[in-house]
Each structure stands twice: as structure tokens, then as C-alpha cells.
Amino acid sequence: MSFEHMHIISMKEFTRDMIDHVLEVAEEMEPIARSKSSSDLLKGKVLGVLFFEPSTRTRMSFEAAMMRLGGEVLSLGSVDASSVAKGETLADTIRVVAGYSNAIVLRHPMEGAARLASEFSAVPILNAGDGAGHHPTQTFLDLYTIKRESHLEGLKVALAGDLKYGRTVHSLCYALSLYGAQITLVSPPELSMPSEIIEDLKKKNIKVIEESSIEDAIQDVEVLYMTRIQKERFPDPAEYQKVANRLQITPEVLKNAKKNLRIMHPLPRTNEITPQVDETPHASYFDQSFYGVPIRMALLCLVMGVFE
Amino acid sequence: MSFEHMHIISMKEFTRDMIDHVLEVAEEMEPIARSKSSSDLLKGKVLGVLFFEPSTRTRMSFEAAMMRLGGEVLSLGSVDASSVAKGETLADTIRVVAGYSNAIVLRHPMEGAARLASEFSAVPILNAGDGAGHHPTQTFLDLYTIKRESHLEGLKVALAGDLKYGRTVHSLCYALSLYGAQITLVSPPELSMPSEIIEDLKKKNIKVIEESSIEDAIQDVEVLYMTRIQKERFPDPAEYQKVANRLQITPEVLKNAKKNLRIMHPLPRTNEITPQVDETPHASYFDQSFYGVPIRMALLCLVMGVFE
Amino acid sequence: MSFEHMHIISMKEFTRDMIDHVLEVAEEMEPIARSKSSSDLLKGKVLGVLFFEPSTRTRMSFEAAMMRLGGEVLSLGSVDASSVAKGETLADTIRVVAGYSNAIVLRHPMEGAARLASEFSAVPILNAGDGAGHHPTQTFLDLYTIKRESHLEGLKVALAGDLKYGRTVHSLCYALSLYGAQITLVSPPELSMPSEIIEDLKKKNIKVIEESSIEDAIQDVEVLYMTRIQKERFPDPAEYQKVANRLQITPEVLKNAKKNLRIMHPLPRTNEITPQVDETPHASYFDQSFYGVPIRMALLCLVMGVFE
Numbered sequence: 001m002s003f004e005h006m007h008i009i010s011m012k013e014f015t016r017d018m019i020d021h022v023l024e025v026a027e028e029m030e031p032i033a034r035s036k037s038s039s040d041l042l043k044g045k046v047l048g049v050l051f052f053e054p055s056t057r058t059r060m061s062f063e064a065a066m067m068r069l070g071g072e073v074l075s076l077g078s079v080d081a082s083s084v085a086k087g088e089t090l091a092d093t094i095r096v097v098a099g100y101s102n103a104i105v106l107r108h109p110m111e112g113a114a115r116l117a118s119e120f121s122a123v124p125i126l127n128a129g130d131g132a133g134h135h136p137t138q139t140f141l142d143l144y145t146i147k148r149e150s151h152l153e154g155l156k157v158a159l160a161g162d163l164k165y166g167r168t169v170h171s172l173c174y175a176l177s178l179y180g181a182q183i184t185l186v187s188p189p190e191l192s193m194p195s196e197i198i199e200d201l202k203k204k205n206i207k208v209i210e211e212s213s214i215e216d217a218i219q220d221v222e223v224l225y226m227t228r229i230q231k232e233r234f235p236d237p238a239e240y241q242k243v244a245n246r247l248q249i250t251p252e253v254l255k256n257a258k259k260n261l262r263i264m265h266p267l268p269r270t271n272e273i274t275p276q277v278d279e280t281p282h283a284s285y286f287d288q289s290f291y292g293v294p295i296r297m298a299l300l301c302l303v304m305g306v307f308e
Numbered sequence: 309m310s311f312e313h314m315h316i317i318s319m320k321e322f323t324r325d326m327i328d329h330v331l332e333v334a335e336e337m338e339p340i341a342r343s344k345s346s347s348d349l350l351k352g353k354v355l356g357v358l359f360f361e362p363s364t365r366t367r368m369s370f371e372a373a374m375m376r377l378g379g380e381v382l383s384l385g386s387v388d389a390s391s392v393a394k395g396e397t398l399a400d401t402i403r404v405v406a407g408y409s410n411a412i413v414l415r416h417p418m419e420g421a422a423r424l425a426s427e428f429s430a431v432p433i434l435n436a437g438d439g440a441g442h443h444p445t446q447t448f449l450d451l452y453t454i455k456r457e458s459h460l461e462g463l464k465v466a467l468a469g470d471l472k473y474g475r476t477v478h479s480l481c482y483a484l485s486l487y488g489a490q491i492t493l494v495s496p497p498e499l500s501m502p503s504e505i506i507e508d509l510k511k512k513n514i515k516v517i518e519e520s521s522i523e524d525a526i527q528d529v530e531v532l533y534m535t536r537i538q539k540e541r542f543p544d545p546a547e548y549q550k551v552a553n554r555l556q557i558t559p560e561v562l563k564n565a566k567k568n569l570r571i572m573h574p575l576p577r578t579n580e581i582t583p584q585v586d587e588t589p590h591a592s593y594f595d596q597s598f599y600g601v602p603i604r605m606a607l608l609c610l611v612m613g614v615f616e
Numbered sequence: 617m618s619f620e621h622m623h624i625i626s627m628k629e630f631t632r633d634m635i636d637h638v639l640e641v642a643e644e645m646e647p648i649a650r651s652k653s654s655s656d657l658l659k660g661k662v663l664g665v666l667f668f669e670p671s672t673r674t675r676m677s678f679e680a681a682m683m684r685l686g687g688e689v690l691s692l693g694s695v696d697a698s699s700v701a702k703g704e705t706l707a708d709t710i711r712v713v714a715g716y717s718n719a720i721v722l723r724h725p726m727e728g729a730a731r732l733a734s735e736f737s738a739v740p741i742l743n744a745g746d747g748a749g750h751h752p753t754q755t756f757l758d759l760y761t762i763k764r765e766s767h768l769e770g771l772k773v774a775l776a777g778d779l780k781y782g783r784t785v786h787s788l789c790y791a792l793s794l795y796g797a798q799i800t801l802v803s804p805p806e807l808s809m810p811s812e813i814i815e816d817l818k819k820k821n822i823k824v825i826e827e828s829s830i831e832d833a834i835q836d837v838e839v840l841y842m843t844r845i846q847k848e849r850f851p852d853p854a855e856y857q858k859v860a861n862r863l864q865i866t867p868e869v870l871k872n873a874k875k876n877l878r879i880m881h882p883l884p885r886t887n888e889i890t891p892q893v894d895e896t897p898h899a900s901y902f903d904q905s906f907y908g909v910p911i912r913m914a915l916l917c918l919v920m921g922v923f924e
Binding site: 351352353354380382384385386395396399400401403404405407408409410 | 651654655672673675676677679680683684686694883884885886891902903905906909
């Protein structure tokens with residue numbers, strides 16, 4: 001299975017076989033990501049890093065992935081300080097940077113930016129988030145975390161928080177549906193999962209359950225995936241506070257959780273999960289953050305053709 | 309011919325033999341720049357990158373050049389976040405960074421900054437633009453592009469756009485004069501080539517032609533070098549618009565061009581060249597941008613003494 | 617003596633034997649720092665660089681140290697562009713970055729930040745300054761400079777400038793007291809050395825002399841350590857100017873200096889030392905700046921366990 005020259009734009013382009021292959025390559029990469037062995041697989045290769053929006057985790061884990069494999073990172077830097085500020089089009093910037101690099105990782109505030117970029121790029125584009133669009137490498141790392149910390153096949157999972165605007169959970173739902181899953185949804189009514197997505201899941205024989213409290217939802221699940229609820233979604237700060245309190249994870253809330261429950265969160269968190277939870281065996285969100293490195297190593301190696 | 313320890317401040321310090329040598333070394337570097345072979349020529353070497361003004365292309369191609377050769381890039385970062393903001397002199401900053409690196413690439417808004425820096429630096433300074441002063445590595449990459457995409461000896465070239473303030477075209481004229489050339493100038497009267505430069509060229513037996521339209525100018529030329537006309541040069545926006553429209557390159561304008569015409573532009577472009585031109589065989593500006601990598605590889609290797 | 621996994625938070629944790637060991641390792645590193653030999657000691661290792669405050673010298677010399685040893689540098693970038701701007705706690709940021717790197721160098725405006733970070737980090741924290749707190753790698757480089765340019769045992773040293781707020785000189789005093797020293801203090805009354813520190817030194821049998829003029833102070837000393845006096849410390853600009861003038865080092869002031877006097881300064885300087893002094897054999901501040909590289913190489917190798 002060759003991914004060479006492939007653009008990574010959206011999860012929709014990946015079959016289950018392809019996803020499985022990426023996860024397997026990531027597993028081979030993990031010792032290198034943990035600095036337990038070293039590698040020159042990407043020596044002489046340059047990754048162009050174009051972030052038109054701030055990011056810590058995604059950018060840094062892509063860069064760490066490249067570095068751990070002996071590759072180099074070439075950054076556009078802040079957008080203010082670049083020729084983008086002189087009014088250059090995205091197409092031109094991409095064509096120029098493609099001339100300097102072996103692949104480009106792109107984050108852009110506009111939906112469709114990564115697809116557009118792929119049309120002008122001589123090297124693979126890795127979409128690191130295009131606004132309300134896609135963020136496939138996040139989904140890959142979520143799947144990899146689930147595989148490593150729990151199991152993918154027939155997973156019982158609860159998704160909680162902002163299920164309306166959170167592109168992360170939409171993409172994850174789609175991916176989990178390829179493995180069979182029982183999905184429990186917990187969100188305030190204003191931020192509930194779009195009904196098209198629920199319909200889609202049901203068509204694929206995915207059991208979808210809606211719960212109004214985390215306590216009820218987690219009694220039977222193996223993974224609880226929390227997302228951040230943005231204050232800006234609520235016109236009334238008091239309303240936000242009420243919702244935020246109701247969906248907050250504390251050791252108390254976890255009293256009836258299964259022993260093997262794993263809690264995930266794309267981070268950064270604010271108050272969705274209290275620091276006391278970090279000490280429990282349920283907390284998998286920092287591992288999840290680390291898993292961004294091996295999964296991005298896998299994707300980089302695959303699209304640059306140094307690994308089949 | 310050794311360039312070891314040489315500062316690269318202005319084209320005026322280069323004889324034709326020296327330029328030829330740099331271009332030949334760049335040709336040897338090109339496969340590495342294209343990632344067709346890898347290299348450790350600059351392994352263990354550090355390039356200090358001091359950009360006191362924004363730049364995408366120049367900075368990124370210097371960094372890519374260093375990385376492709378196994379070297380490392382040490383960046384001052386944004387000026388706001390550095391000790392320059394605490395009032396340090398350029399001389400002090402240079403002396404400090406020279407202690408950390410094997411060469412320094414410097415962009416600075418003030419004319420003469422690179423020369424000044426060279427007086428305080430224990431390592432070679434590569435001038436990446438000093439305001440209205442010089443930008444020799446741009447001229448080198450322009451020459452390299454012409455050599456690779458057309459030919460240098462006795463070139464018929466048209467220069468169009470802002471010929472008054474564009475340091476790029478002044479420096480290019482000087483360099484082309486070393487190879488014999490027929491130079492056609494197209495610019496609005498407000499932005500015409502300074503007469504001293506025209507006189508200089510004529511003294512060197514360079515044929516200089518002034519044309520008022522691009523259509524007329526390109527019928528006989530092999531290279532058309534476009535530059536950006538800055539809105540700020542015109543007190544009246546309507547006047548700017550008129551000029552910009554008249555000098556815009558479209559497929560229409562190119563109807564009577566020679567088959568082997570190559571269009572160059574230092575980028576970023578705004579509206580000087582429409583996107584439709586990108587698809588024609590005349591468009592060489594993205595290749596030109598790429599050629600910044602091998603040419604900067606050559607200069608870095610030469611001044612760091614790893615190549616003669 | 618193993619420093620593996622050790623956090624470098626403050627000088628107080630170092631005995632004289634430990635300091636001596638670090639200085640010896642730095643001496644072994646110096647040829648690599650001078651690019652006279654190359655090294656792969658830190659190949660495959662990643663240094664996380666988290667600067668929540670601007671810095672040129674400290675950051676760049678840490679990065680150069682890593683690069684000269686074949687290691688890689690992973691930067692958080694500017695704080696505005698990171699998830700810290702989304703309200704992430706330092707503890708969370710540290711845990712995430714620890715997952716991507718083999719050690720973290722941290723500068724933070726708040727006293728105690730480095731200690732806090734060390735409690736959440738799976739990898740060694742190197743404190744690169746925590747506000748009014750500590751900056752141990754600066755003290756190490758000061759000691760290394762003194763050892764290389766003068767001698768440590770029983771040093772006669774004058775400290776001048778802001779001795780009240782300058783954490784650098786407090787930490788240096790403590791360290792020098794381990795080697796025996798005669799310390800002369802020169803400062804305006806508003807910025808004199810805190811009496812607790814003077815008492816401490818005297819308890820350790822360190823001779824402490826207070827002088828009001830630099831001229832008097834330097835007649836007998838081997839090292840003069842200047843610090844920057846910040847304008848902001850003085851409510852009245854005229855008062856600042858008077859103090860600044862009185863403590864300024866010029867060739868004139870140095871007329872009665874010992875031949876082997878070495879002048880140090882953590883840089884950046886403003887007017888404390890005039891440029892004319894740079895040409896005298898007394899000027900050691902640019903060497904001092906360079907010595908930041910071998911000393912940080914030593915510390916990085918020691919805490920990452922590639923050197924004992």
C-alpha cells in the first residue's frame with residue numbers, strides 16, 4: 001500500500017485498510033518517538049510548516065516527528081512577518097514553499113484551504129486544520145490513542161461537550177463507524193451533534209445513544225472523549241457557566257466509571273477536567289498528546305515515500 | 309578560487325570569473341536542492357539568521373539551503389522579542405551571534421548595515437538586503453535562473469515596472485553588463501531607470517532601449533524581468549491603477565512574444581502577472597524562486613570554506 | 617558523578633565539586649563550540665525551548681549548544697501564537713512539551729516557575745531565568761568565563777552597577793564564595809547589595825569591601841563585573857543619568873587597572889561600557905557571551921545522560 005505523494009486532506013479519503021496501515025506504521029515509530037531508538041529515515045528531507053493560525057500541539061508534534069526521524073523543519077514563521085502580509089495569494093505561497101520542501105503541513109483559518117493548496121503543490125500537503133473543515137491528523141492520533149490505550153473494534157465511547165461545532169468529534173465519529181462502535185452523546189441542547197451526522201451513523205448500523213449527564217453516560221463506556229466548550233458560543237455568561245459546571249469531569253463524577261475507562265481530550269483544556277483527575281488511571285489526555293508524534297511520523301514517512 | 313571568510317555585501321565586489329564560479333557551484337548543488345541526492349557538506353555548521361525586516365522567500369531559501377546540506381539554522385527570531393528591543397547596537401548583536409555561528413545572513417532596513425556588520429563579525433556576513441542598498445544573493449539567483457532557463461552571454465532582456473527604486477534591477481543590469489546584453493526598459497515616467505545607471509551601461513557598450521509598452525518590448529527579447537510597482541509610490545490611486553493596468557502581463561500581452569521568452573519576477577507578485585500566465589511555458593518565476601536554494605547553497609559552501 | 621534527569625533550577629543545589637565537574641565538561645566541549653571539531657553526542661535528542669519572555673543570548677546559545685552537538689531544537693514560539701494564549705496552565709504546557717522532547721529549557725516571568733515546571737515534567741527542566749528568581753546557567757557561564765579568562769580560586773573581583781535587583785550578581789556571589797574570594801561592591805546607594813547577602817558572605821569568610829567609585833575599586837581586582845542599571849529604577853531621569861555617568865567604564869577609567877583585569881557584562885549593555893573599551897585587552901564580555909555555548913553544551917549533555 002503506497003501513500004507516496006498523497007495529500008492528507010480529510011479522513012473521508014481513507015478506507016479502514018488504509019487507516020489500519022497508518023496505525024501500524026505509527027506503532028513501529030513509537031520507540032523512536034520515545035527516544036528509545038534513533039532514526040535517519042527522513043534525513044535530508046525538509047518539512048515546510050505553514051501555520052496561518054496559532055497552534056502549539058499540532059505544530060510542535062509535527063516538528064518533533066520530523067526531528068526524531070532526522071528531518072528538518074522549515075517554518076514560514078508568523079504571518080505578519082511574511083510576504084503573505086504583502087498580499088500574496090495562498091496558491092503562490094504554496095508553490096514557492098513547495099520548491100523548498102519535501103512536504104508541507106498547513107493550518108489555515110479558511111475551510112477548503114488545504115484542498116486548494118493541494119492543487120498548486122508539487123509536494124504532499126498535510127492538512128493540520130482548515131477552519132471549520134477537516135483536521136485529519138488529529139483524528140488519526142485519536143484513533144491511535146484508542147488503539148493503544150483501549151481497543152478500536154466495537155468500542156463503547158462517550159463524546160461530551162461541544163458536539164455541534166467540534167470538527168474533531170465529527171471526524172472521529174466517522175472513523176469509529178468503520179470499526180463498529182456504540183456512541184453515547186452528551187452535550188447541552190445548544191451544542192448537540194448535528195442530526196445529519198447521527199443519521200449517517202445510524203445508516204452504518206452504529207448505535208447512537210443520547211444522554212444528558214456524564215455520570216449516566218460513563219457507566220458503560222470504555223472511552224470518554226471530552227471537548228472544550230467555548231464561552232463565545234453562549235450569549236449569556238451565566239448560561240455558559242451552568243453548562244460548563246454540569247459537564248465538568250471530577251474524581252467525583254468518575255465514581256461509577258468502569259475501571260478501564262480512558263478519558264481523552266484534544267487539549268488545551270480549561271475547566272472541563274479538573275487537575276485532580278490527572279492523577280487517576282483514567283487520564284489518557286497527556287498520552288494522547290504524545291501519540292501525536294508517532295502518528296505524524298507515520299504520515300510523514302508514508303507521504304514522503306520512505307515507508308510503504 | 310577561494311571565497312573562504314569572504315563577506316557577500318554587494319555585486320560590485322564580484323568579477324565575471326567569480327560570478328561564473330558561483331553559478332557553476334550552484335549547478336553542482338542543484339540535485340541536492342531538488343532532494344535527488346543528500347549531503348552533509350555543512351554538517352556541524354550553524355547559520356545565524358538575523359532578519360530585522362520580514363521576508364519569506366529569501367529567509368526560507370537560505371534556511372532550506374543550509375538544511376539540505378546538513379547544516380543548522382539559528383534564528384534571532386522577531387526583533388520585538390530580542391535584546392535589540394532593549395536598545396542593543398547592531399555591532400554588539402553581530403559580535404554575539406558571530407560567537408554562536410559559522411556565518412550570518414542579515415537583512416536590515418538601513419542601507420550600509422551589512423557593510424557595518426562585516427566590520428564587527430568574526431564570521432562571513434551574507435547581505436540579504438539592506439534597505440535601499442544591496443541584495444546580492446537575489447542578483448545571483450536571477451543570473452542563475454537566466455543561465456538555466458535561457459542563456460547569459462549576449463542576452464536580450466526587457467526590464468519592466470519600477471526601474472527607479474527597484475534595487476534588484478539595478479544590480480541585475482550591472483551584472484548582465486559583464487556578459488554583454490541588450491537591455492530594453494519599460495516603465496512609467498515616474499519610475500524610470502536612473503540616468504546614471506543608463507550612462508554606466510552605455511559606457512560598457514551595452515545597448516539600452518527604452519520602450520513605453522510591454523507588447524513592443526517583448527517582441528525581440530528572451531527574458532522579461534517584471535518588478536512590483538508599489539502603490540505607495542503614487543500620490544493618486546487612480547494614477548497607480550492606470551500604470552498598473554498598462555504594465556500587467558496577461559496571455560493576451562504575450563501573443564507576439566518569442567517562443568522561448570522566459571518571464572521572471574522576484575515575487576511576491578500582486579497583479580503584475582495574471583494567474584493565467586502561470587500555465588504558459590513562458591512562466592519562469594516559480595523556478596526562479598526555487599533556484600534561490602542552489603545558489604544560496606553555493607554561496608554558503610564557498611564562504612564557509614567547504615568548497616573551493 | 618551523574619547529573620542524568622537532574623533539573624537545573626538554582627545554583628543552591630550545586631556543591632563546589634558539582635560545579636567543578638560542569639566546568640570541566642564545558643572545557644571538553646569548547647572545541648566543538650568553536651566549530652573546530654564536530655559532534656553527534658545529542659543526535660536524535662530534542663530540546664524543548666519555552667521562552668515566555670524575550671531573550672536573545674540565553675535562547676540562542678542554548679540552541680547553538682544543542683545544534684553543535686547534533687541535537688534538535690523544538691520551540692514553543694511566541695506566547696501570543698500558542699495555546700498559552702488560550703489559557704492553558706504552565707503545568708499542562710510542560711506535560712505536553714515533555715512528551716515531545718528530551719529536556720526543556722524554560723524562561724518565565726514568574727519566580728518559582730521553573731521549580732513548578734519540574735514537578736510536572738517527565739524530562740529535565742533547565743531554568744533559563746524565572747523573573748526575580750534564579751538563572752543558574754548564567755552563573756555557570758560567568759564562572760566558566762572567570763576560570764578561562766582569569767582564575768576562580770581566591771579571586772579578587774569587583775561587582776558594579778545594580779547590585780540590589782541584579783539576580784545575576786547575587787547568584788555569582790554565592791558561587792564565588794565556594795572558591796574563596798575578595799568581593800568589592802560598587803553601586804549607587806539606592807541599588808546596593810542587600811545586607812542579608814553581605815552577611816551571608818561574611819559568614820563564609822569572604823572579604824567584602826564597599827567602594828563608591830569604579831576607579832578606586834579596580835586598582836586591585838582581577839575581574840570587574842558590570843551590570844546594567846535600568847532607567848526604570850529611578851523616579852527622576854536626571855538622577856539616573858548622574859548615576860549612569862558615574863559608573864560608566866571608559867578607557868580613561870581603566871587607566872589604573874591591573875594589566876590582567878578582565879571586564880565582564882551579561883549583555884546587552886547600553887552605556888555602561890563605551891565601545892572604545894572593546895578594543896582594550898580588558899574586554900571579556902564578548903568572550904563571556906560565547907562561553908554560554910560550551911557551558912550549556914555541558915549542562916545539556918549531563919542532564920540528558922550522554923556524559924557523566
